[in-house]
Amino acid sequence: MVTRPPATSPEPDQPQRQKIQQAATVALYAALMLLALWVIRDFLAAVAWAVVIAIALWPVLRKVESRGLLRGRTTLIAVFLTLAIALLIVLPVALGIGQASHEAHDLLELFKSVQENGIAMPDVVHRLPFGSQQITDWWQANLGQPLRQSPAMKSLHGAAVVTLGRHFGARAVHGLAVFGFMLVTVFVIFQAGSRLSGSLFKGAERTFGSNGARLLERMVAAVRGTVAGLVVVGIGEGVLLGFAYLVTGVPHAALLAFVTAVAAMLPFCAPIAFCGAALWLFAQGSAGWAIGLAVFGFVIVFIAEHFVRPVIIGNSTRLPFLLVLFGILGGAETFGLIGLFIGPALMTVLMVMWKDWVR
Secondary structure (H helix, E strand, C coil), X not given: CCCCXXXXXXXXXXXXXXXXXXXXXXXXXXXXXXXXXXXXXXXXXXXXXXXXXXXXXXHHHHHHHCCCCCCCCHHHHHHHHHHHHHHHHHHHHHHHHHHHHHCHHHHHHHHHHHHHHCXXXXXXXXXXXXXXXXXXXXXXXXXXXXXXXXXXXXXXXXXXXXXXXXXXXXXXXXXXXXXHHHHHHHHHHHHHCHXXXXXXXXXXXXXXXXXXXXXXXXXXXXXXXXXXXXXXXXXXHXXXXXXXXXXXXXXXXXXXXXXXXXXXXXXXXXXXXXXXHHHHXXXXXXXXXXXXXXXXXXXXHHHHHHHHHHHHHHHHHCCCHHHHHHHHHHHHHHHHHHHHHHHHHHHHHHHHHHHHHHC
C-alpha cells in the first residue's frame, strides 16, 4: 500500500518570488522588444509608412473583403491593393520625369546660353517703385555677365557639383529601397487582414484593459483622419491653384498643379510652388497676374491650413485646433514626414489620458 506524502505548506516567500519573476519576465520582454527594434532600425521608416497606408486604406480593404466574389481571397485582394498603391505613387512620378525629359533639350540650350551670356534682367525691374537701382547693380554684378565669371557662381565648382550629385543619388537609392520594403510590408499587413487587427486589439486589451483597446482605436482614427486631412486638402489646393495657373497663363499648368497638390499635402509647403509661378510671371512682365496669383494662393493656403485641415483632422480625432496644429508641425519637425501622422496620434493619446485622469 502506497502512502501519500504529507502536504507541504507553501513557502512564506512564494508571493514575493512570483512578483520578482513577473518583473523579470516584463524586463526580459522589454529588452527583447528593444533589441528587435534595434535590429530592424533601418527598416522602421518603411514599416511606419506601411502602417500609415494600411490604416488609411483599411476601410477599403474591409469593403472589398465583403464582396461575394472576393470573400476569402485575402492574397488576391492584398496583391490588388498593393499594386494600386505602387501605381498611385509611381505613375505621377513617371509622368513628371517624362514631362521634364521633353523639356530637357530646351533647358540645356538655355543653360549654355546663360553660361556664355548671363541672364538678361527683366524689364519690370526698371519699373519698380523703389529698389530698382540696387537690384540692377546686383544683377549686373552677379547674373548679367557670363556665369563662369560670376562671383555668385564661383562656389559651384566641379567637385561640389559631383558631391551633390552623389549625395542625391544615394538618397534616391535609399528612397527606392524604403519604397520597396514599404510595399512588401503593406502586402503582408493586407494579407493578414482581420486576423492581424483582431490580435492587436486583443493584445492591447489584455495588456492595458479596456482602456488600452479604446486608446488604440482613437490612435487609428487619428492617423486615418490625418491622412484624410492632408491628402484631401492637398488635392483641393492643387485643383484650385491649377485653375489659377490656367487663367494667368503659367506654362505646364497641369504638371504644376500636380506639384502644388503634392506640396500642399505638407503643411505650409504650397507657397513654394505658386510663389515660383508668380516669380516667373513677374519676370515675364506680367506683374498684375503675378501679384494676383500670389494673393490668391496665400488666401487659399490660409483658409486650408487654418480652418479646413484642422476641422477634418479634429473631427475625426476630437482634438482641439491647437493640438492638431502642434501635432502636425511638431511631429514633422521631430520625426520627419512620417511625423505628420505620428504627431496627431500622440496628441490623441495625450487627450484621452487627460480625460481619463480628470474623470
